[in-house]
Amino acid sequence: MRYHLNHLKELESESIFVIREVAAQFENPVLMFSGGKDSILMTYLAVKAFYPAKLPFPLLHIDTGHNFPETIKFRDDLIKKIGARLIVGSVQAAIDKGMLREEKGFNASRNGLQTAVLLDELEKGKFDAALGGARRDEEKARAKERFFSHRDEFGQWDPKNQRPELWNLFNGKKQYGEHFRVFPISNWTELDVWQYLAMENVELPNLYFAHTRKVFNRDGIYLADTDYIMKRPHEDVLDLKVRCRTIGDMTCTGVWPSEAETIEDIIDEVASTRITERGGRADDKRSETAMEDRKKKGYF
Amino acid sequence: MEYQNMELLRFTTAGSVDDGKSTLIGRLLYDSKSIFEDQLEQVKATTEKRGEEGVNLALLTDGLKAEREQGITIDVAYRYFSTPKRKFIIADTPGHIQYTRNMVTGASTANAALILIDARNGIVEQTRRHAFIASLLQIPHLIICINKMDLVDYNEEVYERIKEEFSAFSFKLDVNDVQFIPISALLGDNVVDKSQNMDWYEGPTLLYYLENVHIGSDHNFIDCRLPIQFVTRPNTDDFHDYRGYSGRIAGGIFKKGDKVILLPSGFTTTITKIDTYDGELEEAYPPMSVTMLLEEDFDLSRGDMIARVNNQPTVSQDLEVMVCWFHENPLRPSGKYTILHTTKEVRSVVKEIRYKLNINTLHRDQEDKEINMNDIARVVLRTTQPLFYDGYRKNRITGSIIFVDEHTNETVGAGMII
Incomplete structure (x- = not known):
């Protein structure tokens, strides 16, 4: 078939359309960058959307202070390469100023603290649209998320009061003080993301590929050994060949035993794996509706 | 692969x-x-x-x-x-x-x-x-x-x-x-x-x-339409005079060298380049997102459209629309609504409600004209500026609109142009 796009090119075209709508409809957008593959994909698609012009909006990274060092290095290299502007919101700084209180104990994580810093940065920067790399296949609370997700002046998400989206008509009209979260890769699955990154030969942090690392097992999930996590006495550290399926804060990003050293290996692994990528996120395990509850408060 | x-x-x-x-x-x-x-x-x-x-x-x-x-x-x-x-x-x-x-x-x-x-x-x-x-x-x-x-x-x-x-x-x-x-x-x-x-x-x-099931013909490949999302102007040394019209192809197959008409101005010109990050394309078709460069510079902007000289959309301020109502506040006869169509936004007034359709019997009710949530009706709209549209049967992209409430900004209805 001559006039036909494969599924990856069609998804790409849809995402570029949405990213361009954001640039056209909003005065001051920002792209939320976490350092994970979805936000790397988002950045790559945004570069495509505006080529040969540079990105018309900055990237915003909420740094928990507990990131993998590889993530920070990759972020800085990428920013330099594409000539974009980077804003860093620091959870550590917010804690030092007394704005936030750190969780204590074995399962302490700064993941929840990110929300406050994110909302603070969005307000400070007067951003009216925040682009995010969330996908509908990730978690059930996201299956009904819109491309253009309306937030009230408190940054809250009201699942019952979202605008219907038809055809390719996106309604980004808003009252003063309100803003939108926009999810251009809503229709991609984990497998689509990997297939596309392989097809386009996109550079990725080496954390995604199998490497040997010191890890320990907690409640069935392997976590990287780091000073940021307090270990229980029986939690022994071992050397294991692992990779990350998602990259977030070190305190809540599980690593998986894996032999996948290339992106094609990863595609095979993802295609045959039987656990969702968020299955390794300690923050989702807190309750059955953990994601929905966090989203309502303004979580990414 | x-x-x-x-x-x-x-x-x-x-x-x-x-x-x-x-x-x-x-x-x-x-x-x-x-x-x-x-x-x-x-x-x-x-x-x-x-x-x-x-x-x-x-x-x-x-x-x-x-x-x-x-x-x-x-x-x-x-x-x-x-x-x-x-x-x-x-x-x-x-x-x-x-x-x-x-x-x-x-x-x-x-x-x-x-x-x-x-x-x-x-x-x-x-x-x-x-x-x-x-x-x-x-x-x-x-x-x-x-x-x-x-x-x-x-x-x-x-x-x-x-x-x-x-x-x-x-x-x-x-x-x-x-x-x-x-x-x-x-x-x-x-x-x-x-x-x-x-x-x-x-x-x-x-x-x-x-x-x-054959889906290769589900898009319209006949009637060339490019609604412009925005104008790409890099303003860098490498791309000093670059001026591209970015958008997603809504219909037809555009080729480099094609004579095209710009709407609403009516000027005609030629496509000199179809650009993407992955390089130049010889032709572009739905649902591709591209940037189009033209022989001469015109004052084109978001909401304008590029079409072919001998195959143009309808240009009009009067629309016949089948609407499905989405909001608990009923459609207001003579009400004013913002209309979003392709990449264009206009104001409109509901001139007439022709009939309400009973979707179970397909009966057209010309007496009961209260259009509530989930109702389907045929209405006549008048817009403040002309829209460049095709009938919905011909093109689902250039033939569709949404109604936005001017006060709350909520999406209150969806329409298919007849």
């Missing part, structure tokens, strides 16, 4: 609790290995907590806490699965009449509509409603699954009777491609594998049909 030859197919499902829709979706997801262990475990745990037995697959498809508490699905949920041939996006919507707006939303981007009929009950009001919406929204392919065949002893006569009954009313609708498939979602007959119980059926299984 094999996956680089996969296509994307979007289909919508609609149905009530009892017709086996959740079971069918659950089966498609499960059989294509799209349900993961941790999701299944979560569902099992919730089923147990509620004191129910077995695994309630419906829990996989109702996501939000609010809905679970009420035990209903209130919105469109999107599900994903894929086979080596195609990636599928299911827009899963509730089937009850009060959710017409959700069905319309789900149907707006679908290539195919999957309608479930309980073999024991035959065609019911809801079947007619689904078929009508599929026809109204111009979904190119209709798949009628006659479900629960196991409960009617896999009887061919039952299947034939329902098929005839359906055809007897669907001839009044605007649907071309209809496929009937007798299935049992619960037992798997003709879903993924061919049924051993219905030798008399020689057609495809549901999955085979979904994988093979």
Whole structure:
């Protein structure tokens, strides 16, 4: 078939359309960058959307202070390469100023603290649209998320009061003080993301590929050994060949035993794996509706 | 790589609790290995907590806490699965009449509509409603699954009777491609594998049909339309004089060197380059996102359109529209609404409500003109500026609009231009 796009090119075209709508409809957008593959994909698609012009909006990274060092290095290299502007919101700084209180104990994580810093940065920067790399296949609370997700002046998400989206008509009209979260890769699955990154030969942090690392097992999930996590006495550290399926804060990003050293290996692994990528996120395990509850408060 | 030859197919499902829709979706997801262990475990745990037995697959498809508490699905949920041939996006919507707006939303981007009929009950009001919406929204392919065949002893006569009954009313609708498939979602007959119980059926299984139905012609490849999203001007040393018109092709096949007309100015010029990050293209077609460069510089901006000189859209301030109303506040006769059409935004006034359509009987009611949530009506609009449009039947992108409330900014209706 001559006039036909494969599924990856069609998804790409849809995402570029949405990213361009954001640039056209909003005065001051920002792209939320976490350092994970979805936000790397988002950045790559945004570069495509505006080529040969540079990105018309900055990237915003909420740094928990507990990131993998590889993530920070990759972020800085990428920013330099594409000539974009980077804003860093620091959870550590917010804690030092007394704005936030750190969780204590074995399962302490700064993941929840990110929300406050994110909302603070969005307000400070007067951003009216925040682009995010969330996908509908990730978690059930996201299956009904819109491309253009309306937030009230408190940054809250009201699942019952979202605008219907038809055809390719996106309604980004808003009252003063309100803003939108926009999810251009809503229709991609984990497998689509990997297939596309392989097809386009996109550079990725080496954390995604199998490497040997010191890890320990907690409640069935392997976590990287780091000073940021307090270990229980029986939690022994071992050397294991692992990779990350998602990259977030070190305190809540599980690593998986894996032999996948290339992106094609990863595609095979993802295609045959039987656990969702968020299955390794300690923050989702807190309750059955953990994601929905966090989203309502303004979580990414 | 094999996956680089996969296509994307979007289909919508609609149905009530009892017709086996959740079971069918659950089966498609499960059989294509799209349900993961941790999701299944979560569902099992919730089923147990509620004191129910077995695994309630419906829990996989109702996501939000609010809905679970009420035990209903209130919105469109999107599900994903894929086979080596195609990636599928299911827009899963509730089937009850009060959710017409959700069905319309789900149907707006679908290539195919999957309608479930309980073999024991035959065609019911809801079947007619689904078929009508599929026809109204111009979904190119209709798949009628006659479900629960196991409960009617896999009887061919039952299947034939329902098929005839359906055809007897669907001839009044605007649907071309209809496929009937007798299935049992619960037992798997003709879903993924061919049924051993219905030798008399020689057609495809549901999955085979979904994988093979021809969708290559679902886009309009005839009438060239590029609604401009914005103008790309890099203002850098390398691209000093670069001025490109960025957007997603809504119809036709544009070629480098084509003579084109710019709307609304009416100027004609030539395409000098079709640009993308991946390099220059010789031609561009739907649904590609591109940037187009023209021989001369014109004052084009968002909301303008590039078309072909000898094939132009209608340019008019007066529209006849079939509208589906979405909001609890009824459509106001003589009301003013913001209209979003392609990349253009205009104000409009409702000049006339011609009739309200009863979607069960297709009766046109010219007396009752109160258009409430989930109602479908034909209206006449007058806009402040001309729109460049095609009839919805010709092009779903250039023929569709949404109504936005001027005070709340909410999306209150969806319209298909006649």
